[in-house]
Amino acid sequence: AAGRARTATASANANIALIKYWGKTDARLHLPTTSSLSLTLDETWTTTTVSFDGGDGVQDVVTINGLRAQGTAFERVHRFLSLVRERAGLGEAEAASVTSTSMVPLAAGLASSAAGFAALAGAASRAAGLDLDARGLSRLARRGSGSASRSVFGGLVRWNRGTDDETSYAEPVPCALDLAMVVVALDTGPKAVSSTEAMRRTMRTSPLYPAWVEASATELAEALAAAEAGDLERLGAVAEANALGMHATMVAARPPVLYWRPGTVAVLHEVATLRQAGLPVWATMDAGPNVKVLTDTAHAAEAAAALGGLFPEASVTVRRGGEGIRYEQPGS
Ligand code: PMV
Secondary structure, eight states: OOSOOEEEEEEEOOEEEEEOOOOEEETTTTEESSOEEEEEBSSOOEEEEEEESOTTSSSOEEEETTEEOOHHHHHHHHHHHHHHHHHHTOOTTSOOEEEEEESSOTTSSSSHHHHHHHHHHHHHHHHTTOOOOHHHHHHHHHHHOTTHHHHTSOSEEEEEOOSSTTTOEEEEOOOOSOEEEEEEESOOSOOSSOHHHHHHHHHHHOTTHHHHHHHHHHHHHHHHHHHHHTOHHHHHHHHHHHHHHHHHHHHTSSSOOOOOOHHHHHHHHHHHHHHHTTOOOEEEEOSSSOEEEEEEHHHHHHHHHHHHHHOTTSEEEEEEBOOOOEEEOTTO
């Protein structure tokens, strides 16, 4: 691994799906059962620097928020780096140092892996000398974490399910709304069941899963039409139905995957109450107990103030639409 250290730095934001990705038809390539739709958020970045500098002299070194990654976290990054090395024609001996800083709590169902693997894909591919276009980068990010394929782009993004590695990628889609999310974080500790395991269990054992997959295609079409037409009410309603339907499939798995906590249910009820009182708010949830509330920028502050008042123990933050992947120019 002698020679010039090849280095690159990239940043990516988290994204929250309005029409969810839940289940893989190919576990190695991360090909999803369904196409999905998400909003990339602002102020949720992960910034990652990759240097093919020989790592610690023996193997890759991965440092996340100042701590050296071990176990599964290390293995996932290491496997991803090996994929990049293989594509770039670098040997396994060309170990890398990866340093990542994330402002999103890790593995808490707050989309840390989406931002993390999108940033890693950007930094690692550039450091390895691969010159990927946005679609190629989305495909590569997908191999780290499915949802990362969407964080390559800003704003509203559709991930086309595709049928193979080449056809499964994300791309931006038109949106006439100024969307915002109020993130109600009830518990930012790591989740008890990983999304990988929860998806596998749901696909194998939940009798409700096929029905959710079938509904998903129609729901995606409806969500895309609503976003393009600027119909927040229709978009919110279909997003909420899709997310709660996804959780219904998990609850019906054996053994069940129940990410909901008492606070989760309380927030869901209050969102419905606020909506009845005239505020345009709809809930969505991922692989964790936290609730993200879809609204538009005109109503986000009011929604956040109401939810913050009702749930003083929660951390309530407003996020708007954010941008896709960015690179730091070397030497700047
Ligand atoms: O990218 P993964 O493997 O962490 O899966 C994420 C799945 C959900 O967040 C629950 C849904 C989604 O579409 O992001």
